[in-house]
Amino acid sequence: MEREHQIFGIRAIIEAIQAGTEIDKVFLQKDAQGDLMKELMQTMKKNNVNFSYVPVEKLNRLTSKNHQGAVATISPISFHNLEDLVTNVIESGKKPLFLILDQLSDARNFGAIIRTAECTGVNGIIIQKQGAAPVNGDTVKTSAGAVFNIPICKVDHIKDAVFFLQASDIKTVAATEKTDNLIYDIDFNQGIAIIMGSEDRGVNPSVLKIVDEKAKLPMHGTIESLNVSVACGAFLYEALRQRL
Known part of the structure; x- marks a missing residue:
């Protein structure tokens, strides 16, 4: 540290x-x-x-x-207010792309995700105040400095952020194995917030109940899940591919 x-x-x-x-x-x-x-x-x-x-x-x-x-x-950064950030993105005329990290706890995974998010044009990352990975030296290092270039919002509850984004006409998509929908079945070419879960438990069941869509990555190996930062990269690059 x-x-x-x-x-x-x-x-x-x-x-x-x-x-x-x-x-x-x-x-x-x-x-x-x-x-x-x-x-x-x-x-x-x-x-x-x-x-x-x-x-x-x-x-x-x-x-x-x-x-x-x-x-x-x-924290080496200042955090943004979610409502102000969403309003600014919508008013700028951009097609919103947000990333919600539900109880992700590893600082290096967090840093790797921030780096990919910055490269794929994510407008902001949303984390929970309690239980989220710290924004520390490890985060800064593994993000290759991207942590200074992308707005990060801290919220009291992930569910409240989901409800607010939905009320702002931003569709919420959770990455989860608990669905038959593949990532390629989802229309990312609209206002979207992608929700990634924690390393061990995935997206919280109470959050899964309220999202608009659920999607999973196709898996052909014997291991049942990818590292969360790798999975997040796959989701963000599919969103970027559809938006090109």
Whole structure:
């Protein structure tokens, strides 16, 4: 992790959150106690900051400084407001192409997807505030810097983003094996949001219930699924092929 993207110490993290710093995630020592830690918890919950409990050894690996049981990672980018972004894309006259990542948790997969999304003309990537892959040094590196060129939106719930896109006349298509539709049966030559799921569970069943279309890639090997960044690339390039 890149040191310039870190804050350590409870008071420093509280002040950073209150100042509006784009905190990506806070790592807390599992058994940490005290009034200041309680204040940090309240501040994080009030501002919807992503956090997780980790062993003290992980915090010691993150920094050699006196971390007091808390280390935060700062996002190297600023996040966009979904409603403003969608409105701007529609008003620009472009045919919208959005990508929703439902609980994707691996930073390197995230970076690879961002790189492909930038190359295929995606207008914006939507992730959930809680549980999503961090935007950290690994993400920046594997995206080859593309993370700075494509808008990323954080939302409270993926379902709310799906409903908003649908209300904006953008069709939602989920990548899932739970369908007979192949990717080539879908019309991508319209306003589209493609939804990719997590590495282990795929798209959340509650999200699958509300999408407009489901599609899968044809598989001829013995392994049942592709790496999510590879699958995402196949979907995005089919969308691009249809739009050429």
